[in-house]
Amino acid sequence: MRHAVSYPRFLWRAVGVATDGRLPFYAWMTFLTAVMLVGVNAWAHQVVQGMDVTGMTDHVSWGLYIANFTYLVGLAAGAVTMVIPAYVYHDHEMHDVVIVGEILAVAAIVMALVFVNVDLGRPDRFWHILPGVGRFNWPVSMLTWDVIALGGYLLLNLHITGYLIYMRFLGKPPARRWYLPFVVISIVWAVSIHTVTAFLYSGLGGRPFWNTAILAPRFIASAFVTGPAFVVLALQLVRRFTTFHVGDGALRTLVKIMRVSVLLNLFMVLSEVFTEFYSGGSHTASAKYLYFGLHGHDGLVPWIWTAIALNVVAAVLLLVSDTEKHLRWISLACVLTFVGVWIEKGMGLIVPGFIPSTLHEIVEYRPTETEWRITAGVWALGLMIFTVGLKLATSVFTGKMRHQEGA
Amino acid sequence: MSVDRRTALKGVGATLGAAAFARALAPLTEWTETLSADEFLQRHYKELSWDEMRAVLRRHEAKTEREYGARPTIEDVRPTPGVEFGYALNLSICIGCRKCAEACHVENNHDRSTHQSYIRVLEMSKGSLDMERGRADYDHPVPQPDKFYMPVQCQQCGNPPCVKVCPVEATWKEPDGIVVVDYDWCIGCRYCEAACPYHARRFNWRKPEVPAEEINLVQAYLSNRIRPQGVMEKCTFCLHRTRNGRLPACLEACPTGARVFGDLNDPKSEIRWVLENKRVFVLKEDLGTDPRFFYFFDE
Structure with missing residues (x-):
């Protein structure tokens, strides 16, 4: 019953922490708010004028939004690279910072969901897809699976992070039965979200470029690159801006994971490229368009080669650098591969699936300014959630924000 | 005091933020x-009672009049039991004139500015059925001697991938084989x-643009009524015509008689004669979509 008093107090204090800080914090949050507002405004125009304001067409009917969606599902799934060492292998240093990964999962899932929604032609009919309220074409439509997978993963991580932070706030040890089963489920669930997202595309027989069994494993491999890459950078910022303890052990483990996954990801890209080009035929048309251009159209060629260059350089940097001695190089590698995978899995995967079209027409796609604005807005929202989450977690974990009886 | 000032500033910030939002x-x-x-x-098309449907139809008629300046008659034309429609196209005599695409444009109240149509005509090289060698954007007199022409529209698949993927059941296959979209239920995700x-x-x-005087006023809920912005649409074999015993607009417009439409369940129909006597093929048969749209050549 005492929670009826202490939980609202926790929430109230959380609001305080989320809106209170020093100048850099205010500057950062104001900046994010401004970017978000630009996005909100662009979206409002898109809803009123129609999706005509995007660069998408009946030929390339998904673009930047779905590219970002796909990438962010991966980022969310990548958070398990912290959860598995922390809870399955009892890596204590990772256990201390695993909350960062869980908060990242929440922020990334929210962004992914928002990206799907800004891609809808009729956002006012969103309720049609809610199970029980609308008409839910489950289990046939993979998109309904994704609704369950993403919604469930969001709830799981909200529960885990919320519970752990709240218990710390109360100064009590968390009860294992209230979080450990959820953590175990979340590990399996993390793999499922990205698998289901890959199945969205790989299940389409009419799109040879996506219709490949390697897509789901490839998605998982790249998720295990971007997740740790983001966290390695975030942990260093946490170290700099808070008194929250971040041990080198956690960074070492993450870099170890990346050393494998970055190569695995490149290996899978290579396998895909080999199969496409060696067998040839019209099946290869999209890959040709992507890597070399097709019949004089080469809009994606610079993108994909940039992605490959970034990923290869990142792989080399990760393999030759020592985590403690060359943390700067490691950080650079993280930035490079974070961007590299974003291109490879976004623009380099979603867009060429549509080029050439199913009737072999070549219509190219370029995102418009509206799309870039909305995209920036969604990222700003996600970073805001991540920032607030981190601030709350670090304040509670360092004891700055804690429950005082009778206070 | 400084705490107060801080709180006050926060209040100002929050107010400004909300206003900007x-x-x-x-x-x-x-x-x-x-x-x-x-x-x-x-609610979804299948959940509407007759009374509700009537109210929806009247509302749409009024809305079209208000927004487009002409009042249509919108009906909910239902399939005839026992009928299953099929379409066949004779590639030997199609000349690629695109009259079918034009007729579709007019019949189905397509957006004028984009010159939308459910039919794309591919100009193919003789000697190959490879679409990669075809072009839809040809712009010269037809027919060219070294080419043949292949109009492509909805194949009304027996196993439609578009229906499978729709997350909200906004598109489905009707008993007479026509794949339809409930334009009032579609969320516009474009997965189909x-x-x-x-x-x-x-x-x-x-939002489609059609001048009042050009609107085809004979409309049906599931076919050619003017579609809302942000939803999917597709060829419906002109169900507002075909379910009332008429032929599709694209067939009537064809100057060479390349198109054959009818009831696959009627053994005496022309379409059955074509399927039984011509060398017929379907597009992308390997995908297992089981089309109800057939192509054939004369000897």
Whole structure:
């Protein structure tokens, strides 16, 4: 019953922490708010004028939004690279910072969901897809699976992070039965979200470029690159801006994971490229368009080669650098591969699936300014959630924000 | 005192933020004004009773009159039991004139500015059925001697990938084989457009423009009524005509008689004669979509 008093107090204090800080914090949050507002405004125009304001067409009917969606599902799934060492292998240093990964999962899932929604032609009919309220074409439509997978993963991580932070706030040890089963489920669930997202595309027989069994494993491999890459950078910022303890052990483990996954990801890209080009035929048309251009159209060629260059350089940097001695190089590698995978899995995967079209027409796609604005807005929202989450977690974990009886 | 000042500043910040947010969303007010509560709460086509459907149809008629300046008659034409439609196209005599695409454009109240149509005509090289060697954007007199022409529209698949992927059951196959879209239920995710192997689906990237005097006023809920912005649409074999015993507009427009339409269940129909006597093929048979649209050549 005492929670009826202490939980609202926790929430109230959380609001305080989320809106209170020093100048850099205010500057950062104001900046994010401004970017978000630009996005909100662009979206409002898109809803009123129609999706005509995007660069998408009946030929390339998904673009930047779905590219970002796909990438962010991966980022969310990548958070398990912290959860598995922390809870399955009892890596204590990772256990201390695993909350960062869980908060990242929440922020990334929210962004992914928002990206799907800004891609809808009729956002006012969103309720049609809610199970029980609308008409839910489950289990046939993979998109309904994704609704369950993403919604469930969001709830799981909200529960885990919320519970752990709240218990710390109360100064009590968390009860294992209230979080450990959820953590175990979340590990399996993390793999499922990205698998289901890959199945969205790989299940389409009419799109040879996506219709490949390697897509789901490839998605998982790249998720295990971007997740740790983001966290390695975030942990260093946490170290700099808070008194929250971040041990080198956690960074070492993450870099170890990346050393494998970055190569695995490149290996899978290579396998895909080999199969496409060696067998040839019209099946290869999209890959040709992507890597070399097709019949004089080469809009994606610079993108994909940039992605490959970034990923290869990142792989080399990760393999030759020592985590403690060359943390700067490691950080650079993280930035490079974070961007590299974003291109490879976004623009380099979603867009060429549509080029050439199913009737072999070549219509190219370029995102418009509206799309870039909305995209920036969604990222700003996600970073805001991540920032607030981190601030709350670090304040509670360092004891700055804690429950005082009778206070 | 400093705490007070801080709180005051926070209050100012929050107020400014909220105001900016409202300002950023302002364009939406114009849009929500056109959206009534009835429209917002309308149930799926299959869940509407006769009375509800009648009210929906009248509302759409009034809305079209208000927004486009002409009042159509919108009916909910249902399939005839026992009928299953099929379409066949003779590639030997199609000359690629695109009269079918034009007729579709007019019949189905397509957006004028984009010159939308459910039919794309491919100009193919003789000696190959490889679409990669075809072109849809040819712009010269037809027919060219070294070419043949292949119009492509919805194949009304027996196993439609578009229906499978729709997350909200906004598109389905009717008993007479026609794949339809409930334009009032579609959320506009365009998953069906990605899934279709025949480029048969179209999205309303903006509100269609049709001058009042050009609107085809004979409309049906599931076919040619003017579509809302932000939803999918597709060829319906002109169900507002064919379910009332008429032929599709594209067939009537064809100057060479290349098109054959009819009931696959009627052994005496012309379409059955074609299927039984001609060398018939379907597009992308390997995908297992089981089309109800057939192509054939004369000897």
